[in-house]
Each structure stands twice: as C-alpha cells, then as structure tokens.
C-alpha cells in the first residue's frame with residue numbers, strides 16, 4: 001500500500017450524469033410553506049424576482065445567498081447580504097450544509113433536504129465541443145448544454161473562475177450556431193480604460209471627443225451577423241450599463257456623438273469570473289441588466305472539479321503548445337503515474353490556463369512533462385511560506401521564479417485587501433489598471 005490517493009480514471013456513464021435534487025422548504029417567516037425543488041448546480045434565494053426561491057421577507061436581501069452543488073456536497077454562500085446567513089443557528093459566510101440542515105436568511109428559516117431520486121443530465125456524445133476538451137461527465141454535460149444553446153439565439157451569461165475556458169465556451173457557442181459564418185468579436189471590459197468602453201462598444205462619430213479624429217464603428221456593429229462576446233462583464237462601468245441594456249433589448253445602438261440609433265443583428269454572450277449577484281447587492285451592477293443577460297446561464301466548472309480530465313487535457317495542451325509556437329509537433333509521452341498523482345493533488349487556482357502554462361514551461365525547458373516545472377505558485381507549500389531561492393536553477397531562471405513569487409503574493413494580497421476590485425487595487429498600488437490585469441492573468445490570480 002502506497003497510502004496515496006489514486007486519480008480516478010474518467011468513467012462516463014453512457015446515458016447521462018446523475019445529479020442530486022434538493023428541496024428548500026420555508027419553515028418560518030412571511031413565506032412559510034413555500035417549497036422549491038431543484039437539481040440545478042446553483043440555486044439562489046432572495047427578494048429579487050428571478051431567484052430560484054423568491055422571498056418577500058424585508059429582512060432578506062435582493063440576492064441573499066446561493067446553494068452550490070459540489071463534489072463534497074452542498075455549500076451555502078452568503079452573497080454579501082445585510083442580515084446574514086446561518087446554518088443550524090451559526091452565522092456563516094460559506095459553509096457545507098447537510099440533509100435536514102436549518103438555514104436562516106435574515107428573519108426567514110428554510111429547511112434543506114435531499115430528495116431520494118436523482119435527475120439525469122444528458123451528456124454530449126463526443127469528448128470535445130469546439131475548442132474545449134473533456135471526457136468527464138461534468139464537461140460532457142456542459143457540452144450538451146452548449147449544443148442546445150448554440151442552436152438558439154439566446155443571450156448567454158458564462159460564469160466560472162479565471163482560466164476555466166469561458167472564452168472558449170463563447171467561441172464554441174458561436175461556431176456551433178447558425179451565425180458561424182459571421183464574425184466573432186471579443187471585447188474585454190477589464191482591459192479598456194472606463195472612459196473608452198462606450199465608444200468601443202457602440203462606436204463614435206468624428207469629433208465626438210478629443211482624439212476622435214475619425215468616425216469609428218463599435219463592437220456591436222462589427223459583430224453584425226455574428227456573435228459579440230463581452231469578457232469580464234463585471235468590470236463594465238455603471239454609466240454604460242443602461243446603454244448596454246437598451247442595445248440588448250432593442251437591438252439598437254447609438255455611436256458616441258451621434259443623434260440617431262442604428263439597428264444591429266448580434267448574438268450576445270458575456271462572461272464573468274465575479275459573482276454578479278453580489279455586485280448587484282453592492283450597487284455595482286444593475287439588476288435589470290443581470291436578468292436580461294442571464295437568459296441562458298452556463299457555469300464552467302473549475303479544473304479541480306474534473307481532475308479526471310487531466311490526462312486528456314495534458315495531451316491536448318501538448319499539441320496546442322507546439323501548434324501555437326509554430327514548432328513541428330512532437331509525440332506526446334504520457335506523464336508518469338507519480339507526476340500525474342502530483343498534478344492531481346494541486347489546487348489549480350488558475351485552472352486550465354495554469355495547466356497550459358505548466359505544459360508550455362515543460363516543453364520550453366525540457367520537452368517532457370515534469371512536475372518540477374510547476375510554477376512556485378502552483379505548489380501549496382511554496383506559496384504559503386517565504387519564497388525559496390531555487391539555487392538548483394540557472395541564475396536567470398532562479399531570479400524569475402523568485403520575482404514570480406513576489407508578484408503573485410503581492411497581487412493576491414492587494415486584491416484581497418481591495419475586496420476583489422481591480423480598479424481600486426490598481427489605484428492603491430499606483431500601477432496602471434491594464435498592467436494589473438495582465439499581471440493577474442499571468443499569475444492566474446483571477
């Protein structure tokens with residue numbers, strides 16, 4: 001016995017992914033007697049219409065809390081509510097709940113219970129969809145959902161941690177849709193200075209502002225006949241949000257400095273790694289825009305939720321690395337069981353992007369997948385303590401590894417101190433916001 005936890009090979013049930021169904025029954029408060037039953041991965045509750053459990057209790061916030069199904073069970077997460085969330089009378093921010101737990105939201109009490117029968121989600125027949133790969137049941141259930149959504153023109157909101165593949169999801173939706181022959185236009189709200197977002201989205205007339213020496217069409221017009229993908233939607237300035245709402249509702253946009261509206265024909269997909277419901281509670285995101293976007297909700301799982309895809313992903317990213325570097329492909333050699341084991345025990349906070357970085361480093365430094373090429377940040381022990389100077393590396397690489405540790409530690413702690421608000425963090429750190437975003441991506445911090 002090695003005492004090691006083995007990586008479970010991908011075993012995909014042929015028919016579908018069995019998912020748990022839960023019941024939420026309001027047992028005390030103005031809505032006593034109301035019951036909701038669902039097998040959704042995420043359930044929200046609050047007073048805003050559109051929550052899965054809508055409460056009328058005035059001590060409950062608009063988006064008060066959510067219940068998320070994970071491998072280890074169900075978790076309840078408070079969404080920054082005014083009066084807090086309790087599990088069995090203990091106030092919590094984020095906690096696991098058990099069958100029969102009593103949950104309290106403000107002045108309302110809800111009984112949480114598991115339903116004996118399981119629902120079954122359909123699975124996509126192939127272990128890939130567009131540029132996404134995954135053999136696991138969770139990924140193939142996601143592909144099946146994407147295939148269904150691609151056939152429609154519905155607006156889609158893609159949620160997921162950084163590096164999980166949200167942009168690939170948007171691109172795959174476009175490619176599988178009837179608009180595939182039209183343009184796929186990407187706007188990253190996080191990397192555009194806030195004063196330029198409106199012109200980037202809707203265009204401007206000549207002379208509309210200092211520097212507007214020519215008229216310019218915006219992303220909506222550029223995407224006409226195709227799909228417009230807005231990344232980092234949570235960073236969209238509040239002032240632009242009503243204009244986006246209008247554009248989505250009426251399919252009309254007005255260039256900055258123009259008098260009239262122009263019609264546009266676009267399919268709209270947006271992504272966020274931030275919880276927009278929390279942003280709504282804080283007054284940073286408009287509730288009406290949130291509901292307009294959340295017509296089709298797609299949640300991309302973090303890598304730690306489908307580790308059985310590691311071998312398949314490594315092989316895919318290996319080929320991708322050679323392709324992107326313009327190098328002749330080299331045959332893939334599967335990692336040793338030890339390496340695979342080590343990879344499967346890491347937190348992968350940067351998700352598939354971090355895995356890709358690891359593959360790229362391995363290719364560049366040795367041509368074989370080797371766990372010693374994991375960046376210091378991936379390995380919990382290294383990121384927790386003081387940085388070690390890796391004297392076994394050549395001077396330049398040792399210095400880079402040490403600097404990388406400094407950058408990541410600084411970014412993580414600064415970002416946490418500013419409550420995850422990148423603009424505020426950039427101001428406080430006296431670093432240009434676009435540079436901060438580049439660094440955050442480099443270190444897979446978000």
Ligand SMILES: Nc1ncnc2c1ncn2[C@@H]1O[C@H](COP(=O)(O)OP(=O)(O)OP(=O)(O)O)[C@@H](O)[C@H]1O
Nearest residue numbers: 131132133162163164165166167168273352353446
């Ligand atoms: N399931 C997957 N199969 C293949 N490649 C993937 C998968 N998921 C992510 N990737 C790769 O990981 C990298 C990050 O993906 P992507 O940029 O789509 O993530 P993201 O969620 O949009 O990140 P961010 O929130 O930082 O914008 C890309 O190189 C992408 O090709």
